[in-house]
Amino acid sequence: MLNLKSGNNPLFALSCLLQGIKLLNHPQLRKYLLIPLLINSVLYTGAFVLGYHSVSALIHQFIPDWLSWLNWILWPLFFVSFLVIGFFTFTLFANLIAAPYYSQLSAKALQIVLGQDTPIAEQPWDKVFVGELKRIGYLLIRILPLLLLFLIPVVNLIAPILWALFAAWGIAMEFMAYPLESRGRTFPEQKQFLQQSRWGVLSFGGVTGMALTLPIVNLLIGQAAVIGATIYVHQLSQSNTEPTS
Template sequence: MDPHKQTQQKSGVNYFIMGFSLIKRPGLRRFVFIPLLINLVLFSGLFYLAINQLSRIFDWLSLQLPSYLSWLNIILWPLAVITLLVVSSFIFSSVMNWLAAPFNGLLAEKVEQLLSGKALNTGSNMDVIKDIPRTLSREWIKLKYYIPRALIFLILFWVPLLGQTVAPVLWFLFTAWMMAIQYCDYPFDNHKVPFSDMKKALNNTKGSSFSFGATVTLFSMIPIVNFVVMPVAICGATAMWVDKYRDAYRNPAIAPE
C-alpha cells in the first residue's frame, strides 16, 4: 500500500496509542521523566493536603451523626476520595500544561527529530530558556480561546431539557477539540506556526483531530492513568504533525488553506 494513503487512513486514535510506545524510546525518556516527576510531586503534595482536609471533615461529621448512621462513613469515604481524584486530575492537568509548557515543547521537538531524522533546533540550552516567555504566551492564547467558549457551553447545562440532553454531548465534543488544540499546538508552535493557522489546519482534518482529542479526553478521565496522558498525547500529536502537516508548512506554497 502507498505510504501516503496509509498516513491518510491513520486515525487520531492510532496516533494517541502510538504515543505510548514513543514515550518508552531511549532517546525520549529523559524528556518525559522531568514533567512526569514535577506532575507526580505536585499532585501527591496537593492530594495529601486534600486528604487531610477530608479527614478533618469526616471527623467532624462523625461527631454530628447519631451512632446508628455511623455506617455512612464506610460509603462516603470511598466516594469522596474517587470524586477528589477525578476533579483534581482535571484541574491539575490544566495547571500542569502551564508549568510543563517549556518541557512539552522540548519533548515535541525531540519526538519530531526522532521520527523525521532531522534536528529542529540547533540552539543552546540558553536559547530554550529565552524562549520560555513566548511559550507561556502561547499557553495564554489557548486559555483566552478556551474560557469564553467553555462558559457558553456550561451555561447550556442550566437550560431545561438542553442541559440534560444536548449539553453533555456538546461539552464532550468541545473538550475533544480543545485537547487536540492543546497538544497538537506544541509541534506547530515549535515551527512558529500562528495559532490561527494551527486551528485552520486541525479544522481541515476534523476526523483525525476529533478522534485524537476524544481519546485524550477519555484517558484523562481515568485517575492515575492521567499522569502519563500529557507526554503520551504530546508524542502522538507530534507524530500526527510529522505525517499530516510538517511537509506542508516546510513548503508554505502548499500549506493547508
Template sequence: MPLSPVVPQGGLQVFDSIGYFLRAFRLSREPGLRRWVFLPLAFNIVLFIGLYWLLGGWLSGWVDSIGSGWQPEGSFAFLGSLVEALRWLLQVLAWLVLLMAMASTFTIAVQLIAAPFMGFLAEQADRRISALPLPQESLVNLTKRTLRRELVKTWDWLWRTLLVALLVLILWLIPVINVLAPLVWFLWSGWLLGLQYLDYGADTRQVSFENMKARARQHRWLVGSFGCLTLTLTMVPMINLLVMPVAVIAGTLIWLERVSESR
C-alpha cells in the same frame, strides 16, 4: 532516523488517533525522550495528588447529597423506586460532569506550569519523526515564547469555554434533554485537548496559533477524536499520569504527518 508515516487505510479518521497514540507510547520509551517524558510526568503526579486531596472529599459529599430529600410519602409512596432511580441517574451525570471538569482543570494547570517541558518534548519528538531541520532558537527564547503562547491559548479558549459551559448549564436544567449536557461538555473538552496537543508540534515549527487552528479545522474528525481519546484516558486513574507526555508526542506525529503543510 525518521519513522515512516502512517498511511490512512480509509474509513473514518476517528480510528487513526488510536494508532497515533500507540506509536507515541512506543516513542516515549526511547532513551532520548525518556527524561523529557519524566518531567511532565512528575508534575502530573504532584498536581493530581494535590487536587484530589483538596477536592475529593467535598465532591463526594456533594454528589451524595443530590436528591437526598426526595422521598415520596402517602399516596405517592409507590413512586419511591422511580425517584431513587432518578436520583441515581443524576448522581452518575454529576460525577461524569465533575470528572470531565476536573480532568480539564487538571490538564490546563499542568500545561501552564509544564509548558516549556512540553515544548522540549515536542522538539525532541520532532527530531525523531521528521527529516526537516528545526528553526534555531535559544533555550531562553523558547521558554518565553512557549509561556506567551500558552497564555494566548488559555485566554482564547477560556471565553469560548464559558459560552459552552452556559449552554451545558441550560441543558442541565431541562428535563430529558439534560442527558446531553455531559456529552456536549465531553466533545468540547476533547476538541480543545486535540488542539492543545497538536499545537505543541505546530509551535516547534513556529507556526502561528491562528494558522494552526485553521489547519486543524480541515481535520476535525481526526483532531477531535484524538482529543476525546486523550480526555478519556485522562479520567482513568493511574493511566492519566502518563497520558500527557504521550499525547504531546502523538500530537506532534499528527501535526507532521497529517495536518502540517510541510509534507
C-alpha cells in the same frame, strides 16, 4: 503543506497517538518525561481527591434521605460531569506549567522520527508560555456559556455530551500546538488546521481526554499525546498537496 484529508481520518490520528505511547520508552526521551510526570502526579491526584469530595458533598446537600435511591442515577451523572469539567481545567493548568518541557519533548521526538543527530531548534520559553496563555484564554471564554447549559432544563441532559466534545477539542488544541508552533504556525493558523482536520483532531483529543481521567495512566498520557501530535503533524507535512476536507 499539510495533507488534511489524511488528518481528518480518526484511525490515522489514533495510530499516531499509539505511536506516541510506544515511544515513551525510548531511551533518548526518558529525561524529557520526568518533570511533566511530577507535575501531573501532583495536579491529577489533587483533582481526583477534590472531585470525589465535591461530588459527594453536592449529592448529600441536594438529595434528601427519602430520595437516596436516586444516588444510583445522579452519582454517575455528577461524577462524569465533574470529571469532564474538572480534569479539563486541571489539564489546562498542568499544561501551562509543563509547556516549556512539552516543547522540548516535541522537538526531541521530531528529531528521533526524522532520524537526525542534529538537534531540532526549540521554541523560546517565553514564546511557548505566551502561546499557552493565548490558548487558555480562547478556551476559558467558551467555558462559561457551556457551564450555563447545566442550568437550562432539558438542555442540561445533553450538557455533559457537549462538554465532552469541547474538552476533546481543547485537549487536542493543547497538544497539537507544540509541533505546530515549531513549524512557525501562529495561533489563528493552528485553529484553522484544527478546524480542517476536525474529525481526526476530535478523535485524538477525545481518547487523550478519556485517558486523562484514568489513575496512573493520566501521569504519562500527556507526554504520549505530545509525541503523538508531533508524529501526526510531521506525517501530514510529508505531502505536497493540501486537499480540502
